[in-house]
Amino acid sequence: MATYDSLFSSLGLKEWCSEGTSSGPMSMADLLNKTKGESAEPASIWDLPFPSMDALNESCAAFPQSRELTKGLEQGFLAIKDSLSLVLDPLTQPLSWALDGALYGMLTTPWWIVIPVLLAVVYVVTKSWKLMLFVGGSIVLLAFIDHYSYAMQTLAIILVCAFICVLFGVPIGISMARSDKLQRLIIPVLDMLQTLPPFVYLIPLIFLFSVTESKLYGIAIILYAIVPVIRLTNLGIRLVDKDVIEAADAFGMTPRQKLYKVQIPLALPNIMAGVNQTIMMSLAMVVIASLVSAPGLGVLVLRGIRNLELGVGLVSGLGIVILAVILDRVTKASLARINVSQKQ
């Protein structure tokens, strides 16, 4: 006799219940009860269990236990997995190529070409000699302690993933800004992507793709890092001065002209702030993604944890910090340049 027996009998479901006698293994609680030799019936209303799936299952064997929920979810995923990867595999293949290409290019090009090119890019986007010297010094330091190739792998992955985030994130943000309905639909998805613990992304991806493929970590990074650029593009376009929009309408701009001549340029500071955040989040994720074979500094961090190699962990962690500072300074400096030319 269990607590909710009377509920099922009053509903006339007694027969249905007895049909399905649980064939699964006993739960821990059942086992404990058995060894203690106690009846499952609580003594008073004080001990009344919440009518959860497990409690109801005690009274009615046909009622599913809660572990069947997680099991069902898993089986459902496994069932659609093959057809899903049939569709997703070719769609995401370019990502693998891009990542592999970037890694290959970054590592096979000799350092005396890569470093000057990076510095030139830094100078072009920031127009600041000081920042360029700082970046140069940091990279030389990393190279000097033999972390050059790890750092470049990490950088290559981040640049590819951030580029793809911008490529998809900005158009999504723009379409969100144009339709309130779409915004209502997408915001919960963004909230979920942002709050889901990063490790959780990896689990279904491991089922879908082979661990040897670079798109596995690429997708994980992109899903995690694309959120800020979408949010801030949406926000930036919505915040564009209504008066300027009205002027654009009054002078007869087409919607396309309005987008390219007014909305995007005026939203650019916000979009760039989003890009900055996206790059920083890719960096955070690329470390976690080393769990699923992403190369770079994250691998060293992982080694430090796994083998308790304190020095390796600390040095590679410091390398990540240096990369983070470089990326943040460079994107912020270019953002500041945009801001100066658009003060209202």
Added chain:
Amino acid sequence: MAKDIKISIRNLFKIFGPTPDVALEYVRQGMNKADLLEQQKHVLGLRDINVDMHDGEITVIMGLSGSGKSTLIRHLNRLIDPTAGEIRVDGEDIMNFSEEQLRQLRRERMSMVFQKFALLPHKTVLENAGMAKNIRGYTIADFETDARKWLARVGLEGNEYQYPHQLSGGMQQRVGIARALVSDAPIMLMDEAFSALDPLIRSDMQDLLLALQEELKKTIVFITHDLDEALKLADHLVILKDGEIVQQGDPQEILINPGDPYIVDFISDINRARVLRVRSVMSQPDAGESTYAGDISEKDNLESVLLKSGGDMSLNYRVMRDQEHVGTLHMKDLALALVPTAASEDRSKSAA
């Protein structure tokens, strides 16, 4: 001045709310603004507006905030669509325009100047001035001479390569005016264009606008809440209150014969000597009189005549228009005209 009607507004209604058509019926049956808001939860924007705006004239629409003047001007290029009514520009009903026609209208035939300037912050002054041309597909090389000419005309020579945020408010609005002029549109809509400027600069800008109008003869629709500004600029003055026209016509006429206590209230504080002109207070030329103290133009304001007369109220002046004797000004009439109208006297008595 029998000029062509450029813009004509007929029976225009605008009601804001979820079901304006339902509310429109109540308004047509005479429900007032407060009741409409309370019983129908709709806001009456404009009620039964009929205005003709003549070619080459400055039509000033004046009203306090909430009177619907900004709503009204946005109907002229359909930034706001009316609930009911007809808007004709050059005889065409723009309510029937397709999106493409409407865009063409906004590009080619109308330009607009905004209270908050609404310049593009990431473009230079020169590019901003050429915005209308740029929208039509011209490149900077095509409109540069034009843009430079108009920027120089509004007093911004040498500022072409600055950004709007580097300019003061008055200079930014000059860019706004240059932008409207470069578009070559015959109609200029000015939405409280000078309201955000300080008084001295505002007065400068009014003079600039009048000087430009002297040579360009555009059809200007000017919105303001400032009566002095309205009287200075207007060829035709429309006074709005709570979305309705209280009175419209020649500003001098409105000043001398206010048709409504609301207007009396409005005009009681202005400097009548500066605003009223000789033509509004002169009488018919009488042949017998010969003791003229001098000739004055019908366009002179009373202040200048007072100065000329040295305060002597017994004099008479001959009023001339282009060498032609059109009337006589008795200084007595002038003195009387300076007193706010009888209607306002009654009001101040009852108030006391």
